[in-house]
Amino acid sequence: MSSIQTKAENNPHILVLGMGGTIAGIASNPEDSPLKYEAGQIAVGSLLAHIRSAIPEGIALVSHQVANINSRNLSEPLLSLLGETVRQALDNPMVKGVVLTHGTDTMEETGVFLQLTCGRSAQDLGKRVIITGAMLPSNASKADGPSNLLDAIRWASTPLENCPGGIYAVMDGRGCLAMDLAKRHATDLNAPIQASPSSSVGLINPSWLSGVKAVEAAWLEDLPIPAGNEWPWVEILTSHAGARAETVSHWLDTRVQGLVIAGSGMGGFHDEWAKPLAGATKRGIALVRTTRTGAGTTKQDIPEMDLAGCMASGTLSAPRARIALQLALNAEKQAKLAGKSLTWQDFFARIALLPEFRVRV
Numbered sequence: 613m614s615s616i617q618t619k620a621e622n623n624p625h626i627l628v629l630g631m632g633g634t635i636a637g638i639a640s641n642p643e644d645s646p647l648k649y650e651a652g653q654i655a656v657g658s659l660l661a662h663i664r665s666a667i668p669e670g671i672a673l674v675s676h677q678v679a680n681i682n683s684r685n686l687s688e689p690l691l692s693l694l695g696e697t698v699r700q701a702l703d704n705p706m707v708k709g710v711v712l713t714h715g716t717d718t719m720e721e722t723g724v725f726l727q728l729t730c731g732r733s734a735q736d737l738g739k740r741v742i743i744t745g746a747m748l749p750s751n752a753s754k755a756d757g758p759s760n761l762l763d764a765i766r767w768a769s770t771p772l773e774n775c776p777g778g779i780y781a782v783m784d785g786r787g788c789l790a791m792d793l794a795k796r797h798a799t800d801l802n803a804p805i806q807a808s809p810s811s812s813v814g815l816i817n818p819s820w821l822s823g824v825k826a827v828e829a830a831w832l833e834d835l836p837i838p839a840g841n842e843w844p845w846v847e848i849l850t851s852h853a854g855a856r857a858e859t860v861s862h863w864l865d866t867r868v869q870g871l872v873i874a875g876s877g878m879g880g881f882h883d884e885w886a887k888p889l890a891g892a893t894k895r896g897i898a899l900v901r902t903t904r905t906g907a908g909t910t911k912q913d914i915p916e917m918d919l920a921g922c923m924a925s926g927t928l929s930a931p932r933a934r935i936a937l938q939l940a941l942n943a944e945k946q947a948k949l950a951g952k953s954l955t956w957q958d959f960f961a962r963i964a965l966l967p968e969f970r971v972r973v
């Protein structure tokens with residue numbers, strides 16, 4: 613570590629964490645094929661060096677590389693490491709805010725994970741964690757990473773009266789709660805925020821601060837971060853035309869602990885699955901039902917009565933519902949160890965009622 617970095621660490625600063633992704637990617641022939649690249653090639657410190665002259669005066673930065681991966685390979689132990697790193701940063705009085713550079717493929721998972729494990733602390737400590745990334749590699753002529761990173765740094769260091777502490781995301785000049793961010797287009801520069809049908813929203817928009825407050829009011833306690841090797845095994849199964857019973861029954865003789873059903877329409881599933889899913893609940897496999905449509909709410913007992921113990925996901929997409937179920941199963945285990953009789957359903961219900969706040973113009 614350089615002496616400049618050590619000095620900055622002992623003074624108030626913004627901590628910039630690197631996880632890799634396209635923002636740290638390199639294309640071998642950026643002029644002709646900018647979309648042919650390797651993600652996670654450049655250190656986060658170099659990304660900062662590249663934008664140094666544009667960083668507003670008075671903002672001290674410290675960088676820390678948590679990982680340098682293509683986020684499609686994100687693992688559960690890595691999420692645990694990231695969660696613990698963010699918690700330490702929030703507890704460190706010298707850290708005034710946190711920026712996280714991350715691949716866009718699985719920002720959806722990381723956003724909800726950080727909200728559920730660190731969101732309350734960020735609010736209580738009055739610090740912002742801002743996730744950002746890029747759709748074009750760092751050496752593309754129109755690389756979007758530098759401006760996204762600058763936006764994130766500016767937002768992380770904005771005075772608290774303008775926006776409360778919490779877990780946010782910024783891409784393509786627009787901001788939202790990180791748990792509402794999802795990649796909904798394969799290549800567009802605003803792909804990771806596509807789900808918010810907005811085109812002209814500033815980073816901090818007074819109209820969505822009420823949504824931030826609603827989440828703040830509903831999220832009263834962070835969930836424990838599972839130890840790296842103790843994440844419950846949960847799979848996502850998508851219902852589709854021609855679905856087979858074996859897709860579900862295959863799991864009954866495994867150690868899988870939960871299944872998230874990405875159902876059609878309102879979260880319904882093929883009749884072929886009714887029997888094996890009943891068998892899964894009998895074996896104690898946790899079931900959550902969500903919709904594969906990409907938007908809207910999945911409600912309990914709609915369109916049909918749910919199997920006993922099966923939970924509807926509310927507005928959580930399948931990847932988010934999977935993380936939520938894993939954290940809820942882990943929270944149940946920790947509660948049992950502490951002599952409390954809370955179930956995964958108690959924890960999941962708290963998550964599923966979190967309001968989704970989409971920016972609309």
Ligand code: ASP
Binds near residue numbers: 634683715
């Ligand atoms: N595959 C890349 C990743 O998620 C995509 C990106 O960062 O935009 O790491």
